[in-house]
Amino acid sequence: MDISEYRKRLQQDLDQQASSGPDLRQVDLGTAIDVLRDPTADPERRAAALDVIVIELSKRQDLIDLVIGVLRDRAAPAPVRNAALSALRTASFRVAAFAPMRPAYLDALRSIVDDPDPALRMQAIEILAQEKDEYVQRRLMQGLHDQSAALVPAERAVEFLGYDVHAEHFPLLRSLARESASPVVRQNAIRLLGADASSRQLLQDVLTDRNEQTDVRTASAAALQALAPADFARLAAQIVVDQKEDDGLRAASVAALDHFPEADAMAEDPSFLERVRTLQSMGSEELQRAARRFVAKRSK
Amino acid sequence: MTFTAHTPEEQIAGFVDEVRQAGNSGEALSALLPETHPLYRGRSTNETARIRGYLLAAFEQTGLPDTAMPYVLEELESGREPYLVAAAAKAIRGLRRPVPEFADYLSRAVDNIALHDDTVTFDSYRPEWPLATGTTALTEIFRTFTWLGGSARHALTRLEIFHGESQRFSAAIRVEIGLAIERIRNDAAEVSGGCCSTLAAFPLPLRCDSRREWPTPAPTSGIVFEDQDGELLRFDDWCRGQPTIVVFFYTRCDNPNKCSLTISKLAHLQDAIVQRRLGGRLRTMAITYDRDYDIPVRLHQYGRNRGVLFGPDHRLVRTYQGEVELNAFFNPGVNYGAHTVNRHRIDLFVLDRRGEIAVKFARAQWTVDRVLDEAVALLDAHEKRRD
Numbered sequence: 001m002d003i004s005e006y007r008k009r010l011q012q013d014l015d016q017q018a019s020s021g022p023d024l025r026q027v028d029l030g031t032a033i034d035v036l037r038d039p040t041a042d043p044e045r046r047a048a049a050l051d052v053i054v055i056e057l058s059k060r061q062d063l064i065d066l067v068i069g070v071l072r073d074r075a076a077p078a079p080v081r082n083a084a085l086s087a088l089r090t091a092s093f094r095v096a097a098f099a100p101m102r103p104a105y106l107d108a109l110r111s112i113v114d115d116p117d118p119a120l121r122m123q124a125i126e127i128l129a130q131e132k133d134e135y136v137q138r139r140l141m142q143g144l145h146d147q148s149a150a151l152v153p154a155e156r157a158v159e160f161l162g163y164d165v166h167a168e169h170f171p172l173l174r175s176l177a178r179e180s181a182s183p184v185v186r187q188n189a190i191r192l193l194g195a196d197a198s199s200r201q202l203l204q205d206v207l208t209d210r211n212e213q214t215d216v217r218t219a220s221a222a223a224l225q226a227l228a229p230a231d232f233a234r235l236a237a238q239i240v241v242d243q244k245e246d247d248g249l250r251a252a253s254v255a256a257l258d259h260f261p262e263a264d265a266m267a268e269d270p271s272f273l274e275r276v277r278t279l280q281s282m283g284s285e286e287l288q289r290a291a292r293r294f295v296a297k298r299s300k
Numbered sequence: 301m302t303f304t305a306h307t308p309e310e311q312i313a314g315f316v317d318e319v320r321q322a323g324n325s326g327e328a329l330s331a332l333l334p335e336t337h338p339l340y341r342g343r344s345t346n347e348t349a350r351i352r353g354y355l356l357a358a359f360e361q362t363g364l365p366d367t368a369m370p371y372v373l374e375e376l377e378s379g380r381e382p383y384l385v386a387a388a389a390k391a392i393r394g395l396r397r398p399v400p401e402f403a404d405y406l407s408r409a410v411d412n413i414a415l416h417d418d419t420v421t422f423d424s425y426r427p428e429w430p431l432a433t434g435t436t437a438l439t440e441i442f443r444t445f446t447w448l449g450g451s452a453r454h455a456l457t458r459l460e461i462f463h464g465e466s467q468r469f470s471a472a473i474r475v476e477i478g479l480a481i482e483r484i485r486n487d488a489a490e491v492s493g494g495c496c497s498t499l500a501a502f503p504l505p506l507r508c509d510s511r512r513e514w515p516t517p518a519p520t521s522g523i524v525f526e527d528q529d530g531e532l533l534r535f536d537d538w539c540r541g542q543p544t545i546v547v548f549f550y551t552r553c554d555n556p557n558k559c560s561l562t563i564s565k566l567a568h569l570q571d572a573i574v575q576r577r578l579g580g581r582l583r584t585m586a587i588t589y590d591r592d593y594d595i596p597v598r599l600h601q602y603g604r605n606r607g608v609l610f611g612p613d614h615r616l617v618r619t620y621q622g623e624v625e626l627n628a629f630f631n632p633g634v635n636y637g638a639h640t641v642n643r644h645r646i647d648l649f650v651l652d653r654r655g656e657i658a659v660k661f662a663r664a665q666w667t668v669d670r671v672l673d674e675a676v677a678l679l680d681a682h683e684k685r686r687d
Binding site: 061095096097099100101102103104106107110111113132134135137138164165166167168169170171195196197198229 | 342343344345346347349350382383414415416417418419426427429430431434436467468469470471473552554592593595597637638639640641642
């Protein structure tokens with residue numbers, strides 16, 4: 001998830017918590033359990049009851065059973081089930097305490113990967129993908145090969161599959177990086193190819209392709225830097241001094257080279273350092289800033 | 301039937317089902333277990349685990365042949381994947397009679413899997429959720445304790461402790477533990493073991509004599525390594541003149557009981573070399589399986605984080621040249637997906653002064669003292685010959 005989108009979503013959650021729903025935090029645990037169990041209770045009250053229950057959740061297996069039951073219950077209102085999943089996710093961070101209920105939790109998550117509620121489905125898939133779960137990987141792959149079987153948008157499927165370097169999705173990722181019409185899908189695929197030694201040439205091709213979008217090329221630069229630092233340094237140095245290149249990419253390249261151990265050797269090349277020096281007063285503010293940092297560090 | 305990298309998984313699963321349903325011997329399945337088998341080539345780690353788990357679980361019906369035993373023990377001792385551990389626990393129930401030593405392996409498996417258990421099923425090869433019936437690795441482990449009955453009597457205290465750990469095990473698992481305890485207590489079966497047990501035929505770690513296993517050592521002249529600092533080393537220069545302890549690993553290994561533990565133990569081994577005043581007389585080398593990804597900076601970081609001592613006699617390396625020769629020489633138990641390792645065993649070798657394999661520890665966990673004793677024995681033998 002993009003950081004700005006994450007912050008926006010977090011703020012929305014906080015605003016929602018502050019403005020809505022009955023505050024059950026003063027209620028005792030027994031009452032909260034009764035409220036959660038009552039299918040006729042107001043959904044907001046049931047969701048709020050989970051705020052009380054979550055404190056005890058990882059200490060009591062019977063409570064985890066109860067909350068897993070709510071999560072599985074497709075007849076329960078979406079806000080209640082989403083709150084149940086959030087509570088379980090929080091409890092699962094206490095690994096040792098949660099361990100006895102882990103099989104039931106993962107079993108429940110797999111059972112809702114095609115749930116009609118998109119938020120619930122997305123969360124369940126993300127958690128399972130982080131677990132490198134065989135079943136969810138299989139379902140995501142099916143969706144990428146056949147859109148009618150897709151559980152989530154392609155760019156999210158690519159992101160989720162990327163959590164497992166042993167999943168051997170690289171042939172598919174390479175094809176998406178070259179052929180997908182969506183720049184976000186291409187960008188996500190390329191980011192993951194930084195772990196694939198066979199993608200070295202592909203990443204170089206994308207990085208030097210001026211017809212490709214800057215975000216995609218920048219992702220390629222980062223991936224190449226991780227995979228083949230020397231190749232990256234060579235191409236980045238060419239991009240930095242090329243006035244026909246995109247300013248954003250040039251700035252990103254100077255910034256990356258700044259932290260690259262071989263940059264000091266490059267800086268010993270007077271012509272390269274001189275050309276970076278000229279960038280301190282040329283092009284975008286971002287490029288000038290990156291150039292100033294690079295030159296300042298080498299001047300000390 | 302011949303299986304290759306291109307055989308569809310369903311076809312392999314179909315073969316397993318056929319063998320199981322026909323009541324045939326498990327030997328045909330056991331032949332598919334070596335991780336170097338071509339059928340695993342190019343597959344993902346999850347796909348490889350799916351195939352191996354389905355094979356192992358079938359031994360419950362076909363009977364567990366001796367040739368499959370090391371693979372079953374390996375999963376119980378070092379496995380962290382619930383599907384594979386559950387399958388290995390089921391496989392033991394295919395033995396003709398219970399063997400006491402298996403209780404120790406099952407106890408180790410409990411510790412390995414308790415924090416990572418999961419719901420699994422062997423009812424079909426590619427199950428769809430929600431499952432009609434499922435099981436878990438811990439469930440299968442404790443059911444195998446029940447099956448062992450009286451032969452697991454020495455594990456009773458341990459099981460009783462497990463039974464009391466209400467925060468560690470779910471109520472359903474504690475029911476299984478209770479059933480195992482009851483069965484063991486009430487089983488009057490003779491407890492057999494010792495020299496006549498099935499396991500006595502499989503001392504772990506496996507130790508092999510190079511003169512028997514490798515009558516003609518493969519050539520090594522083309523093997524060149526690159527170490528954690530980017531220095532190039534020829535096998536024939538570096539691995540000769542004094543005994544060398546060689547382990548295999550790779551930095552992206554997911555199983556903390558394998559590569560990460562191997563390199564941590566290598567660091568302890570290096571400490572022990574210093575403490576026993578063997579510095580300068582023994583060398584250590586860790587070779588990555590993943591030469592494209594494990595560039596020098598990654599090797600350095602991985603070793604440093606695990607306490608490895610770097611120096612002229614201690615290196616973490618990747619193969620720079622001569623990968624084919626290296627594989628022919630060591631024959632490491634590893635296979636690869638499209639771009640990285642999909643399955644490997646634990647491999648440790650002790651090379652003699654000529655750079656030939658003198659001792660091999662394969663598949664099972666090795667101990668620092670045992671390995672060092674083997675290396676010292678090589679040193680002593682050489683010094684005696686010199687005298």
